[in-house]
Amino acid sequence: MQLVQDEEEDISVAESLDDDGLPSLELSPESKDRGREQNGNKDRVIEAAEGSFVSDFYRSGTDWSCLLEKNTQERPPERKLKQTNLFELWGFKKPDDSNAKPRVSSLSLKRTRTQWISVESVNDRMNPKVPCLGNRSNGGGNNLRRVCPFYKKIPETSFTVDAFRYGLIEGCSGYFLSHFHCDHYAGLSKRWSYGSIYCTPLTARLVKKFLLVNPSFVHPLELDIEYVIDGIKVTMLEANHCPGAALVHFRLENGQCYLHTGDFRACKLMQSYPLLVNHRVNVLYLDTTYCNPKYRFPSKEDVLDFIVKTTKNSLKRHPKTLIVVGAYSIGKECVYLAISEALGVKIYTNASRRRILQSFDWTQLSGKLCSCGEETPLHILPISSLRPETLAEYLKTYKHKFTAVLAFRPTGWTYSEASGNQLDLIKPSTRGNIMIYGVPYSEHSSFLELKEFVQEWLKVSPQWKVSPTSTRPRVN
């Protein structure tokens, strides 16, 4: 998602706002009467300059053709998507003072539920493709290559974020990687040769070790240190997502600031990041995975307490219980670290995951890993194997040591509507001696956390005020 800031001296990216706080399509006096709402239905006419940020912003919601190169044979999927006014969704009301300049002025979404957004499709598979010329594109039965969407490009720079699957991107010399999850690094391999890759040191180690990318392309940037790259000031900030994940902050020579959150979980601590407190952000690219009021989940700490308490209770009743935590390749480490510390037990997982976890260089984690499943009641398995049949099979291999399984599946999706914020209401699914808890341990922001994150910028801008309305998103 992007928030565009209104600054009269910076018209190239941050055009003026309309009454909804969305980027205005009125770029010149001649086009003053164009780009207005149509039919009272908030469908917008695309009149802005071809290829401009505003043009792409709106086109992406209704028409994929802006992402297509000329002469393409492939038609984009027909979808009726609209830019949603997040200010409205979050209940922020624009005041009457028409002279006021908001600190952040417009929003567009990145990856969220498709029924009420906008920019990015569920994943890149929905993006249009163009015929592949020169660069090979083997596999999958066609000769098409995807085109980098505008919202992965940082305006007025030669930088992109998480855009590795598009081959060589014209005008891009710096490819930023926000974190080491496959949907973000897709396209990176040992054959990468399209330009410099910037990421945190931890992510850099993983990229070199597991994707075998030529180290000469990989440039680690320490958190909280401002680097000057191609004349742009760049700072990586802790994203509170998975290990090595970063928000990327860009400050241009003309004063424009852009913040790309990658995937992140907004928290109070972020409100103290000096770069975010002291500087306006003109365009904000935001992770809106749970940008719907129905997603309410507790703090990580509360969930960890619940997991530890549940584990202790189980072991008290059934000392021969095997504790299983489901996890992706990286992420959710705090869940099993908390159990490990509370019970004073080691952590078993297979060799390939141990190799990844050891690459973090976290001594408090590495020291707790062990290579023998009999040695500890705490095992880490891929989240996909947290099914009763699979766990029953797994238990068989340790039948002399363990007689029951207590498993935790940590994700934000399992926790939304009915149970609200009451952890104690979570009911496990039980089959025989296998018990599986879906726990609301999320590494993405909840709706409220997203709202509060954005609100920080609005606060310092007195012309915006918070309205207690409960505006719901439009559902198509």
Add this chain to the structure above:
DNA sequence: GCGATCAGCT
């Protein structure tokens, strides 16, 4: 055969 990429699936 190998590595990369795709659709389908969860």
Add this chain to the structure above:
DNA sequence: CACAGCTGATCGC
């Protein structure tokens, strides 16, 4: 549903 993959088919080399 959507996240962050996983699997198997298919392609170029």
